Amino acid sequence: MKDSVAVTLADTINVSMAQRSLDQRIQADYVVMAASMLVWVGIFFYLMRLDRKSKELRKS
């Protein structure tokens, strides 16, 4: 019973996803990829800063 509900829900969502044109989907893919990369670059610089500060703290 639960299985059939899950399949139906997934199907509904997937059909709506599939209804978007290929161009729209590719464009969205690139936007998400670029946003994820930007977030990671931000996290990386934040960690670099913390890393430097922790080294200074340990030395002092």
Add this chain to the structure above:
Amino acid sequence: MRTLLKVGLLVWLLACIAAGTLYAPLARRLFEMTRIIYFHLPVAWITVIAFALSAWWSAVYLRRRDLVADAKAAIWAELGLVACVLATVTGAVFAKGMWGSYWNWDPRETSIFLLLLVYAAYVTLRTAIDDDERRASLSAAYSLIAVVTVPFLIFVVPRIYFSLHPDPLINSQGKRFMEARMFEVVMASFAGYLAVFWWMYRIHLRMALARLSARED
């Protein structure tokens, strides 16, 4: 050299994100939701590893009564908690896309929520005690009891009850239900995120050691 390694790690992570979009195919029926797997799966595994390491250092503390071991246990528990929150949030986003709502009280969701509560209590316990030795002893004992719940809540409970959660890699059949390129990206991401968590651990440890030596002075 170390800066070069860190820059290499950033390049590796960016390559993993690009590979998840450009190299790995979309899973059948999951469409774009497939890409959550490349983050959700590695952080879920890191949760288990971090909690296991926390228990290991807790046992080391109880044996040696060394506050550095206690600091390591606390750091791994906190990092495990961060990974657990990330796995829960990305899991909820996946649930919204696949099953129509963020939270369904599925056995997998319920068990990870319980795990969050168990380790949130660990962090709370540590903040509630001022005395270093007493805090270390109590939290080490708690951590060793808490880690027993990890395999039970992550591997046993979701397999006893019916779950909507897919089991493409760790399943009762012992087979890998994942396309080879997807599996490669999952493993590459896992290595990358593990390195990030190791880096965070090193930063946290340096701060904890500075705090400990300041107290000794």
